[in-house]
Amino acid sequence: MFKKVLALSVVFAFIFMVVFAAAPEATSAQDTRVGIVLSTGGLGDLSFNDAAYRGLQRAESELGIEFDYIEPADPAEDETALRRFAERGYDLVIGVGFQMSDSLEIVAMDYPHVNFAHVDEAFPDILDNVVSLNFAEWEGSFLAGALAALVSETNNVGYVGGVDFALIHRFEGGFYQGAKYINPDIEVQIRYADDFGDPARGREIALGMYDNGADVIYHAAGGTGTGVFEAAEEEDRYAIGVDSNQNHVAPGHVIASMLKRVDNAVYETVESVVDGTYEGGQNLYFTLADKGVGITDLEELAVEEIQAYEEGIISEEELEIIREMKEELTAPHAEKIAEIEEMIINGEIEVDNWGEIGRPDEL
Template identity: 85%
Template sequence: MVAAFAGFGQVAEADDHGSDVRVGIVLSTGGLGDLSFNDSAYRGLQRAEEELGISFDYIEPADPAEDETALRRFAEQNYDLVIGVGFQMADSLEIVAMDYPHINFAHVDEPFEDILDNVVSLNFDEHEGSFLAGALAALVSETGTIGYVGGVDFALIHRFEGGYYQGAKYIDEDIEVLRRYADDFGDPARGREIALGMIDDDADVIYHAAGGTGTGVFEAAEEEDIYAIGVDANQNHVAPGRIIASMLKRVDNTVFDVVESVVDGTYEGGQNLFYSLADGGVGLTSLTELDIEEEQAYEDGVISEEELEMIKEMKENVTAEHAERIDEIAEMIKDGEIEVENWGETGRPE
């Protein structure tokens, strides 16, 4: 059983799998239902509940100003692991972790310069996965113009932008890459507005790294019959036949792994961990075959059989012909033949 903190709820009891480990997670702006980052972290805990027998609770702060209070509540109740999701929560988590050195903490998406002994930081090479997304966008584009919609203008989100830009330019030096920021991770209307503006400027493929705001990008893609690229989780079923791929960021797997380390007693704080293309931390959804998440969406009634067929036909008719090229590029990145600049560290070029 999982009990959400609507105000703040009750502790869920561990199920019969045998673990008495309790995990509390504070989600990032946009909360559950973003079909992206938060939902992926939540799936990691659902898997841990099913496979490891842990119990967990979650809090969805209405504003980042509430993050510290939410994290502190879990720590005060002596949860075995407290997880903070999103770069905006880094400072709050560090403050709370200092006050509760006996509690294990994990943070997603921001490395710490002087990381505490009771904190594990989970980070991803989004620029590598986004390079593949940009290359695919350039290969698919017929207008020579593509777009990128970012959530908040911040170093982490620059990693997505930079990888996408470099990947597109790797394929076509003359391609135009339109780039705008919504300044919000939970505003689909704003995402739609930005995407429609890009479409007016001839963009025919748009990638987003904007959480729930990105659903507006998908709406625009459906309205105007252009293509989009999803992010973080497999979002291909959100707009069947219009999303040519999703850049996977396996937050679910890393969240599961850190929970498992607490369960089996191997948790080791004081680490900034990074997950790359080489170890499967980031990547693209299949360009040729239906993925398990797409089939699951059909089995769960999220999409119809007709919509599942639309995804399949899109892969066959649009992306399959580029699969080998994208695979080659991926291997070149893994082997170091292609070095993808991390704009989160170097900054965005003028």
């Protein structure tokens, strides 16, 4: 009898080991290492690089992970930077920006047992160890265009893009359609800077647009966009920020920002690695419906604006300027923008994705 019990115990032990060996493995949060390779413009762009970094800071604080980052001086260095993290066995390697998609795919193929995440480019044939984080920028930008048209007194608004590429056309298309939805006769000036890290170029383009009658300019140009804000201050006009809450960059002149919650997407991906639910081979999309994109609060001070004051980035007087601007300029349009947002979510308004269908021939 003893021998039978012993034999059964051995069999059950073997089955137990097989089953649990096959189950997804969660990593200890304290032992989880994440490496991120930032896009052109790097930290301090007040845009999507900073947003991705905030997501990792939150994961470090709340999950206890460790992370490191690399800011390549040139896109040609992306592959080397990604490979550096993969070779060292990081639990998750993240690449930021559409310009990095080819490099990340090459490295991911060479390291099939390393988890990868990519921000801003869907892969036609995505690898099993890659998850792609994408956003419906055209939906959020539609709200920005509608707000610009509602605020404009000259019926003339502008859009400054970083690089003339399909991804950036998503922002342009949404903004254009949103402005035209409010006022079909509004003029929409469009220019591309061909750079994500050239504030001087952004300022030059914006000044030209203001000279040509625009009184509100939206940018999707990374660090180049800070030049748009400088021009808005100089000319006492308005601008709309992108990706992160940029309202505090030029208090009283940045009337709102189109939010692209890269921080949340990055955090959730890290969390999936920690708890063992990471699942590669997916192109994920974050939309208005799930708060993946949106627009900053048009009526009340936002958390980020208050934080900017508490951290000494802006003064109490500048915080008050932002509050007064919202009260006088954007709050009167909050209900209309909320109505448009709901109509997009429920399908009453269909926003074309110019990144897929292309820009209209007349532009």
